[in-house]
Amino acid sequence: MTRLTKIIDMKADKYITEHDELMLLIDRYFDGATSLEQERRLRLLLAESDSDAEAVEEARAVLGIFAESRRRLKCSSSTGAKQSIKHSYRSPIWVVSGIAASIAVIIGAVLTLTHLSVDEMSSNEVLTVASNIGVAADSYDSIAELMPQVNQHVMPTRRSPAMAVGSVNRPDNPADVAALISSEMGYMAEAQRSTYESISNDIVAITSIME
Amino acid sequence: MKPIIAFILFWAVGAASSFAQDGLNAGAVFDGRYHDEPRASETQISGGVLEGYNLSLYRSITLTDMPEAAADIEPLVTSDAVKAIDREVSYRDGGLYYGFYQLQSVGVKNRYLFYLNQNRNKGNKIILIYLEGGASREKIKEMLK
Numbered sequence: 464m465t466r467l468t469k470i471i472d473m474k475a476d477k478y479i480t481e482h483d484e485l486m487l488l489i490d491r492y493f494d495g496a497t498s499l500e501q502e503r504r505l506r507l508l509l510a511e512s513d514s515d516a517e518a519v520e521e522a523r524a525v526l527g528i529f530a531e532s533r534r535r536l537k538c539s540s541s542t543g544a545k546q547s548i549k550h551s552y553r554s555p556i557w558v559v560s561g562i563a564a565s566i567a568v569i570i571g572a573v574l575t576l577t578h579l580s581v582d583e584m585s586s587n588e589v590l591t592v593a594s595n596i597g598v599a600a601d602s603y604d605s606i607a608e609l610m611p612q613v614n615q616h617v618m619p620t621r622r623s624p625a626m627a628v629g630s631v632n633r634p635d636n637p638a639d640v641a642a643l644i645s646s647e648m649g650y651m652a653e654a655q656r657s658t659y660e661s662i663s664n665d666i667v668a669i670t671s672i673m674e
Numbered sequence: 675m676k677p678i679i680a681f682i683l684f685w686a687v688g689a690a691s692s693f694a695q696d697g698l699n700a701g702a703v704f705d706g707r708y709h710d711e712p713r714a715s716e717t718q719i720s721g722g723v724l725e726g727y728n729l730s731l732y733r734s735i736t737l738t739d740m741p742e743a744a745a746d747i748e749p750l751v752t753s754d755a756v757k758a759i760d761r762e763v764s765y766r767d768g769g770l771y772y773g774f775y776q777l778q779s780v781g782v783k784n785r786y787l788f789y790l791n792q793n794r795n796k797g798n799k800i801i802l803i804y805l806e807g808g809a810s811r812e813k814i815k816e817m818l819k
Contacts, residue, residue, distance in 0.1 A: 630709045632717040640723045640732075644817065647717075647734050650801055652818040654772035654790045658764035 485512055489522045698777070699750040700787055703802055704733055713738045727817065729807030730783065737800040741793040744769065744800055751775075751789045751802070758787075760811060767794040776811050783807060786814050 488505040491497045497505065509523050634640050708714035719732040737743045748770050755761055760776040771794040777785040788803035805814065 630714075630716065632715065634717070634719060635721070635723055637723050637726075640719055643717060643719075644727070644732065647736065647801060647803060648788075648817045650790055650792070650799065651772070651774070651788045651803065654764070654792075654795075655762070655774070655818055657795065658762065658772050661764060 481508060482512070482514060484508065485514070486516075486518065489518050492522065697780070698785075698787075698804070699753045700747070700789075700802060700804065702750060703735055703747055704804070708735060708737065708743075711737075711740075713740050724807065727807070728809040728813055729805055731804070731806035734801065734803040739798050740800060741791075741798075744791050744793065747789070747800060747802060748791070751787065754787060769794055771795055776814075784809060784811075786811075 485505070485508040488497060488501055488508065491501065492505055505522070506526055509519065509526060512519060632643075634643055704716065704718075708716060715736045715738075717732070717734045720730060724730060724732055751773060752770065754777060755763070755773065755775050758775040758777055762772075762774040763770065764772040769791065770789065771791055773787070773789040775787040775789075777787060779785065783806050786805040786809075788801070788805075790799070790801045792799045792801075
């Protein structure tokens with residue numbers, strides 16, 4: 464049973480079926496004689512109509528997927544199946560912010576890893592960069608992520624195997640660390656004492672000259 | 675939006691910290707050029723074992739019986755020394771013998787550089803030490819005692 468719809472014909476008042484109205488509006492649309500209100504009405508009728516007439520299908524194709532989607536939604540609803548069409552509208556501000564944040568992260572990642580690709584750097588260069596990242600992040604996982612999985616040596620479990628690449632000593636035993644720092648700083652201490660001694664000798668010499 | 679901003683800010687701080695050593699000319703000494711040299715010994719320490727020293731990074735390289743290496747290392751050290759905010763230096767035999775430099779801080783990290791060329795004082799080692807962390811100058815000088 465078709466619903467009787469009253470439309471206002473341009474020339475006279477007539478009661479016609481929705482299908483007739485649809486066909487009339489299609490003709491007028493392709494003649495370029497439809498107003499905005501009539502075009503809206505046409506889209507609505509196309510979305511609600513089940514007609515497979517050639518003219519109707521052609522109008523659907525020209526007017527876009529929107530009308531087609533709504534028709535399919537109506538069909539699926541009538542069969543009992545629920546289809547949800549996600550209409551996610553995102554504010555332009557969110558879109559721009561997301562794009563800007565993504566660009567910033569990418570640029571930062573590139574700068575952090577230097578301008579060279581990891582493949583172009585030697586393993587030791589990567590180690591140097593990676594160690595800096597790891598130290599900054601207070602994490603050894605970032606170092607493991609950057610290092611290629613080759614030349615892995617046996618390492619204490621607390622550290623990433625990747626940190627063993629190259630001939631760099633990496634003591635993590637507090638006693639070993641203390642011993643190493645004491646040894647190396649001991650050389651510096653001796654040099655400092657020698658320097659102070661030289662300064663003192665110079666002052667004594669200058670004083671004696673002035674006297 | 676707030677999580678994204680927070681992530682970018684945290685990353686930026688981390689990235690800035692990671693450049694603390696990269697901005698040094700002397701950092702080039704640790705680029706691996708001496709890794710295949712049997713007379714060289716390089717050490718890197720970071721993490722919790724340095725907490726007692728209030729440091730986050732300790733890097734050193736010792737070159738034994740390589741006096742010619744001073745020609746490469748000294749210019750790097752002296753170029754960094756120009757920007758040092760504090761220094762103790764000693765020149766002998768026409769060149770830099772000992773240098774202790776407190777470099778400009780990066781963020782909350784203080785940076786220090788030690789250089790020693792024993793070849794100028796009857797020795798045979800060249801030692802370069804880079805320290806990074808929250809330790810004050812006085813704390814670092816205590817390490818020399």
